[in-house]
Amino acid sequence: xxxxxxxxxxxxxxxxxxxxxxxxxxxxxxxxxxxxxxxxxxxxxxxxxxxxxxxxxxxxxxxxxxxxxxxxxxxxxxxxxxxxxxxxxxxxxxxxxxxxxxxxxxxxxxxxxxxxxxxxxxxxxxxxxxxxxxxxxxxxxxxxxxxxxxxxxxxxxxxxxxx
Numbered sequence: 219x220x221x222x223x224x225x226x227x228x229x230x231x232x233x234x235x236x237x238x239x240x241x242x243x244x245x246x247x248x249x250x251x252x253x254x255x256x257x258x259x260x261x262x263x264x265x266x267x268x269x270x271x272x273x274x275x276x277x278x279x280x281x282x283x284x285x286x287x288x289x290x291x292x293x294x295x296x297x298x299x300x301x302x303x304x305x306x307x308x309x310x311x312x313x314x315x316x317x318x319x320x321x322x323x324x325x326x327x328x329x330x331x332x333x334x335x336x337x338x339x340x341x342x343x344x345x346x347x348x349x350x351x352x353x354x355x356x357x358x359x360x361x362x363x364x365x366x367x368x369x370x371x372x373x374x375x376x377x378x379x380x381x
Contacts, residue, residue, distance in 0.1 A: 224259065224321060227326045228265070229327055230243065230327060239272035246371050267304035267309070269308075277294065280340075282350050283355065286353050287353060312354045312357070325371070326354065326368075330352050333355060
């Protein structure tokens, strides 16, 4: 399965697009390899959905990403502003970009309400984590695009070779 591109959170390739205006640049030999092969397709779903950088922290409110996509749960900023639609719009743009660029896999930022793949914040803004995924991850997975987080590069490499 080694052909195909890799959708990646823009913050992981050094773009300062996180909510606090920072990045999470990944310095890893596999990142260098995939970058040299021109396989990385970057997006920040939150920025693509219309949110500014920097922006206030946002969390899924007492539900999961699928309930957000189904219109049953909201994503609120710490000040109470409803940013649900921007997260959904960003997820849709990430999916469109992935499909247009033959991305069968993605590397997305863990704990994000957009990109988390196994852990997200619980909606209380107390930095408490729960099992769950972000809205973009949920939409990609529903469309058969396998999502890995930034700590799973070796697993992704194995999947690409053996998947």
